[in-house]
Amino acid sequence: MERRELLKMIAAATGMAFVGGEVWAAGLTTPATAGSKSSFSTSDIALLDEIAETILPKTSTPGAKDAGCGAQMAVQITDCYNATEQGWFVDGLKQLRARSQQDYKxxxxxxxxxxxxxxxxxxxxxxxxxxxxxYASANDSTNSRKKSSANAGKSVADNTPHYFTLFKQLTLFVFFTSKVGATEVLRYSAIPGKYEGALPYKKGDRAWAT
Incomplete structure (x- = not known):
């Protein structure tokens, strides 16, 4: 599976283009944040691990914790996202903790x-x-530039994505690009290898990582 194909699938699953997708599509690290100090504590990483495991739990195949998603997510956020995007993740963890207290005490x-x-x-x-x-706000802005000040005030403020979208997107990306996800959940074949134009397939077979 190509990196860009995975990004498209994640966007389809979450209803939003992958945040930071231009970096991932190119396979690059954002220079402004590379090597910067992590904003995540040990407890934050443990929380990311549990969020990821709830999204992708262990069943007959490995789950997110088996792939060490929490720690890797923290590294990716610190090294590959800009300061604004990092702030969304940090604030998202705070909001998730608050929501848990609100709903379950x-x-x-x-x-x-x-x-x-x-x-x-x-x-x-x-x-x-x-x-x-x-998405609707972006379409309205594109299709109709002549908005009254009252209507403009009703547009989605700064288009900041919901924090759960960020967690879900990065969980999927980190897991399916990990060794565990690529070889034990998807099917992996070393590249380059011999060309086979037709492979047997039956319903329920795992997708290919390569």
Whole structure:
């Protein structure tokens, strides 16, 4: 699977273009933040791990924690996102903790697997609604430049994506580009290799990582 193909699939799954996608598509590191000090504590990384595991839990195949997604997500955010985008992630963790307290009177780390699943399902629905709102606002702006000041005030403020979209996108990207995701969940064949124009396939076969 090509990097750009994966980015398109993630965008389709989350309803928004991959945040920082221009960096990932090129396979580059953002010079402004590369090597900068991490904004994530040990507890933040543990939280990222549990968020990722709730999104991609272990079943008959490995889950996000098996791929060490939390630690790798922290590295990717620190090294490959600009300061504004990093701020979205840091603020998103704060909002997630607050939402967990609001809905369950417990920290996210104290929730049961079922409670975590329920919370993230709610956040996913909210994120999709937010992304649809951003998309509609962008279309309105493109198709009609003549807006009254009153209508302009109703546009989506600065188009900041919902924080759960950020978590979900990066979880999917980190997992499916990890060794575990690429070789134990997807199917991996070393490149370059011999050319085979027709391969047997039956319904339910795993997708290819390469």
């Amino acid at each position: 417990l920290d996210f780390m104290q929730l049961s697997k079922e409670q975590r699943h329920q919370l993230l399902v709610k956040l996913d629905a909210e994120a999709k609604a937010r992304n649809a709102e951003i």
